[in-house]
Amino acid sequence: MELNVTGLSVARGGIPVLEGLDFTLRAGEALILRGPNGVGKTTILRTIAGLQPPLAGQVGLEREAMAYAGHADGIKSTLTVRENLTFWADIFGTSGVADALEAFDLVALADRVAGALSAGQKRRLGLARMVVTGRPVWVLDEPTVSLDASAVGLFAQAVRNHLAGGGMALMATHIDLGLEEARVLDVAPYRAKAPAHDDFDGSFL
Template sequence: MLLEIKNLDCRRGHKLVVADVTFNLKSGECIILKGPNGSGKTTLLRHIAGLNSNNINNLSNDEIAFSGHLDGVKSTLTVNENLKFWAGVYNTDNIDNIIKILNLRDLENRMAGELSAGQKRRLGLARMLLTNAKIWLMDEPTVSLDEKTTKIISDIIVNHCDEGGAAIISTHVDLNLPKSTILDINSFKPSVGKEIDPFLKGNF
């Protein structure tokens, strides 16, 4: 078992968005979060990543990687300089292979601030590959990507899971992932009694 979530409540500010979230994530598994915009998919991913709360799973930084709407691209650096920076942070030298996988070779010397939205997304995903993390949390990873690049991302996710990793993905696109299961975020809508922040009610 790579990850166990049990009775997790997720808030956006003081608003309880999803409640009592419970599921397990196994090695080789991919969970697809489904639900309408604003239903709490991003909030849930950020909570699991420890960005909206304390690290609920006692996971170290090298065990989990989060790719959100913001790609983490440093606009004043070139593509290659961005990759070298992240490679230094994550202590890896796998840059050349990732450049090839994500078709970034022709963009290596271009300033990241000059990239298109789709190119920035590819560069941001390259950062995730450099982490060597077992668990990937991906929030709409194919936004701004064309069909060809979307297929590349799907293949990368499949390969990651085949090698013992796992992923939780929020997406409205069918990524055609053979080992994926659907988690309907609507099944975790809070009951009326839980919607008020316990701090505001004085229950502390």
């Protein structure tokens, strides 16, 4: 399985932000997107995850292969950690949240209400969701926000396990994860130069 992104152009709010992006990600590989704030890293990841259509170009894999984690963790504060994870496991049709709890050191917190977690613990819960999706391509947007050094280590280990199982990871991050095998792609050179696309209808949507 490979993720072949060819000639991808993406727009945010009707304005093209990046164009002509090409890369290939094979099973067991990780790619880190770098670039200054506002360059369009989130927009690319949302496009690849299938949340918005590309302006041009293709994402070579079905959206069914992607598991997306954005800035928000999608945690329900009145449910417990285990209930939150079990819900996502049921939605994605996988079973067992024990591995995910283990991988992100959440076992001791499993029966605590998610609203009582700290920001870093919530983030860990949000990332543990990626493990229960059982999907081959992880699309991660700033996964390490509010994580401490040891939690970043847990996360890097989880990514490594995922890659070892033939998965792929695509992430936008600024900090060094200690993933030596990951390639880095600087997206700044792909910044869109064309004049604003005339999307008259789009401005009403």
